Amino acid sequence: MLQIKNRETAKLSPLIVSALLATTLTACGGSSGGGSEQSSSSSESSSSESSSSEESSSSSSSEDNTDGAFSIDPDFQLYALADFPVGVAVSAAGESYSIFNHSDATQRQNVITEHFSELTAGNIMKMSYLHPQEDTFTFGDADELVGFADTNGMTVHGHALVWHSGYQVPGFMENYEGDFAAMLSDHVKGIVNHFESEFPGTVASWDVVNEAVDQGGENGFRQSLFYNELPPASEGDIPEYIRVAFQAARDTGAEIDLYYNDYDNTANDVRLAKTLEIADGLAEGDLIDGVGFQMHVYMTYPSLNDFENAFQEVVDRGLKVKVTELDVAVVNPYGGNAPDELEYDAALAGEQKQRFCDIARVYLETVPAELRGGFTVWGLTDDESWLMNQFRNATGADYDDVWPLLFNADLSAKPALQGVADAFQGNACNSDI
Secondary structure (H helix, E strand, O other): OOOOHHHHOOOOOOHHHHHHHHHHOOOOOEEEEEEEEEEOOHHHOEEEOOOOOOHHHHHHEEOOOOOEEEEOOOOOHHHHHOOOEEEEEOOOOOOOEEOOOOOOHHHHHHHHHOOEEEEEEOOOHHHHHHHEEEEEEEHHHHHHHHHHHOOOOOOOEEEEEEEEOOHOOHHHHOOOOHHHHHHHHHHHHHHHHHHHHHOOOOOEEEEEEEEOOOOOOOEEEEEHHHHHOOOOOOOOOOOOHHHHHHHHHHHHOOOOOOOOOEEOOOOHHHHHHHHHHHHHHHOOOOOOOEEEEEOOOEEOOOOOHHHHHHHHHOOOOOEEEEEEEEEEEOOOOOOOOHHHOOOOOHHHHHHHHHHHHHHHHHHHHHOHHHEEEEEOOOEOOOOOOOOHHHHHHHHHHOOOOOOOEEEOOOOOOOOHHHHHHHHHOOOOOOOOO
């Protein structure tokens, strides 16, 4: 069972670690897309509720920074308000916004260790990064990130063992002439066993298979390399490659939680149904622990009822619910608003604060404590979000910012961070800043 590592027993203080790493040393998921299949994966770009009083959760008043961004001075550590993993996706190695190589790497590390208890690698723990050739695994960059988490008493959610995207599929897997199932099993076991051996208990969970659903595909499944090689064994079954990957991960014996992860599976009933079909198929063999909801969402879509209903379907199956890739764009290019139609003013910052709070509140109210797999935002600062490129590619319009995360570009905390903290502490959600 997944457990949060004890931050108090970290080997070195975050400040010491940051200084050391700075001397040696930036998203997968999906977009809701307004409920349409036009959305794509972010990978294609780069608790017990507290009984604390409202006064104890409040931070100092918000400020309007010189660049027009609104910030707060939090008097809390976000992760300390929850008894489940509170995560953030990060870039590492030589990527843009790397927490090891960026010009503000030390500051980024400090913010991360201050507010989060779990890390997800935006890219460097995907297939082609870790297993570029059949007989070659390359763990150096991932080990640096997992080592940072381990040293700071954090866990890591592994992302992802199997994912269809062409640029992420190792070349040797294409046109593979041997036993594909055995090769795929060795791939999964090699990765899981490495981290369990080198950093016991730190990589606490994995997205074993990511984004296997496609409404336009055969039987609602994506026609990927993996599907074509290992399709459903019989009519009405889930693709065999999914079962092979989860079985391999379970066979390692590692005490980790195994998730199926997908996007647009809250308001989109068809995608949710296929997600649950996969979960049910795996649950028969005790091969799955939870379902990941990417949740690249907007200010008014999906509805809170959509989130509640989707979470409840998983809860009813006795599986964990993990929010894996949350961001809340204030711009919706799929029929909502364009970047030149709004200003990120105090009113909009307050509305976003309430939206983050409402989402976290629904998570806490719907998912019982023992099934809360975690709550992760997809990126640290607004300027590093994958959504600008995603929206540009989808519409051709110029998106300089969509303000979807909890921290401004200068690493100051946004009112949105207070919104999540309010929900975690059981306080009423509001748009006040």
